[in-house]
Amino acid sequence: MSASSASPAAEHLDVLVIGAGISGIGAGRWLKTELPSKTFAILEARAASGGTWDLFRYPGIRSDSDLHTFGYAFKPWRDEEAIATGPRILSYLRETVAENGLDAHIRHHHKVLSVSWSSDRARWTVHVERADTGERTTLTCSWLFCAGGYYRYDQGFTPHFEGRERFRGTIVHPQHWPEDLDHAGKRVVVIGSGATAVTLLPALAETAAHVTMLQRTPSYIMPVSKKDVIANALKKYLGQERGYVLTRRKNIARQRFFWTFCRRWPKTARRIIRRVNARHLPDGYPVDEHFNPPYDPWDQRLCAVPDGDLFKALRAGKASVVTDRIAAFTENGIRLESGRELEADVVVTATGLNVQAFGGVRITVDGEEIRPSDTVAYKGVMLSGVPNLVFSIGYTNSSWTLKVGLLCEHFCRLLAHMDASGHDVCRPEPADPAMPTRPFLDFGAGYIRRGVDQLPRQGDRMPWLTSMDYHSDVKLLRADSLLDPELRFTRAGAARAATATATATASR
Known part of the structure; x- marks a missing residue:
């Protein structure tokens, strides 16, 4: 018409x-x-x-x-x-x-x-x-x-995985998470390294037997505080309205400074981020292998983890990171190009969105x-x-x-x-x-x-x-x-x- x-x-x-x-x-x-x-x-x-x-x-x-x-x-x-x-x-x-x-x-x-x-x-x-x-x-x-x-x-992005139909466990995309999915006590593999994957890992690790974040390429990940101490103080002493206005200005300036710094001095920013990561990871952790992206900070969105929850899960042994490529799914998990096999009961394809x-x-x-x-x-x-x-x-x-x-x-x-x-x-x-x-x-x-x-x-x-x-x-x-x-x-x-x-x- x-x-x-x-x-x-x-x-x-x-x-x-x-x-x-x-x-x-x-x-x-x-x-x-x-x-x-x-x-x-x-x-x-x-x-x-x-x-x-x-x-x-x-x-x-x-x-x-x-x-x-x-x-x-x-x-x-x-x-x-x-x-x-x-x-x-x-x-x-x-x-x-x-x-x-x-x-x-x-x-x-x-x-x-x-x-x-x-x-x-x-x-x-x-x-x-x-x-x-x-x-x-x-x-x-x-x-x-x-x-x-x-x-x-109505549709998230999931690439083609060879042998996917052979896998006997559960495969789920985060955009369509089933309400009745029970991951407690199970081995979970999260495919991806973006904001969704780094959110899922610590949350699933609370009850899963173990969670593995399988990434093809690392992302920049930074711990941030859940609570903004300055914001809460401003709201307490100046009231909700004025405190919010001042906090908003402060955080806008902070975001702008951090992004500008990363874009102007990417090598220095990369070193700082890796140093922060190393401080939050177990001694001797292979930071260069799993937390060293091949691109500059903010070429892609930087992932924030509140109170370093992802790093806490890694330190506790409840989770791990594997950097490799998928060769094929098997009946019991995922076979990697390195020859290693990751056993899994649940695979989460945190592989992105469709524009x-x-x-x-x-x-x-x-x-x-x-x-x-x-x-x-x-x-x-x-x-x-x-x-x-x-x-x-x-x-x-x-x-x-x-x-x-x-x-x-x-x-x-x-x-x-x-x-x-x-x-x-x-x-x-x-x-x-x-x-x-x-x-x-x-x-x-x-x-x-x-x-x-x-x-x-x-x-x-x-x-x-x-x-x-x-x-x-x-x-x-x-x-x-x-x-x-x-x-x-x-x-x-x-x-x-x-x-x-x-x-x-x-x-x-």
Whole structure:
């Protein structure tokens, strides 16, 4: 169905937010607070809000960022532990929903299949399937806010393993952890070395007979304190609100300093991290073999372990790390290329995510399908040639939510400006159609490399660069003027011709 043939009885809203995770909840709160006259709904394909924090149920699930920066700027994190478990984060998110009256705006079981823009009508037609009943409905909106992140919720990544079908034990992916899986007293092998694997190892080791983390390539791993002593003192003596604000500033500065230090002096950073690892490991432990990545710090995301729990499990003999490649599965475990066999009752494939741009939603503009990889990201929040659409992708080198807050604030400023100026269409358009581009995320993680061709591109200059620096984005998204020669504001009557030109440019 095209946008022009949509039923005139279709419900129309000013903004449709796709996804009720941490980004979508933030967007809803900002809209309700800053633009209370706007009508909006948050469409969530699943039966509950919370996004990642409702989806992942594997043992030990937690944040790898401190909650004073991973939390929202408008809602203080009151827990004593700054590195929090998944259930605590989910509770925090649902408190945010309740406190801001967002329950009435969230529509569960609403999976968006496709969206189509009509320049004549200056609106999106959104085709939705009810995940619980199979019923299909149509909505229209003036703006789309895509808050679904960049990975598939229904499918994790598992590479092909030779002989997998021969294994007589249990194989599970963390993204689909069975509630009835009992690992107590069993031999467990966790395949992977990223954030999920280093979270699982100490959690499983509490009751398993033994846990082995089998990694092809080591990751950078650093112990961090669960509790932020300074943050708790500030909140005690200055109150929750002021203490939270100061802690947030402190931790933003600390994140920025550490990342900058690692990128500017990678050899020194590597030595420091290895020295810290050696102090937390048993004497004589082969640090060079298992904790010495072949890449520089922050080429991939650094893994944080609260209170060094992974190192404690290794010291206690409850867990071990093996660096090798898998030759094949056997009936009783995994045979490695070195010839060694790891016996296992349970194998956990902590092998990563599958990237999926915009939740797999099909996007068309005036009948022309838009491939995100053919577009260039404007300020990291909009797509070249695509009107009235913003998307939310947070930072990969610090707390995700820091970027989300800024882009929500920017989005509300943008809508207020358009109301004041009488415009109803906003579309980014590069002044130079031949501008050189590169991947949207300059990040070495395997899941990004596998799926980078599904994401938008970035240009070679502002505002077409993807910023991963909070302070730069404060200027770009909060302080700088909304007016930009490469951001076109029009009215509905003049929109079709301009959009057709921009779409042709973006699809070059």
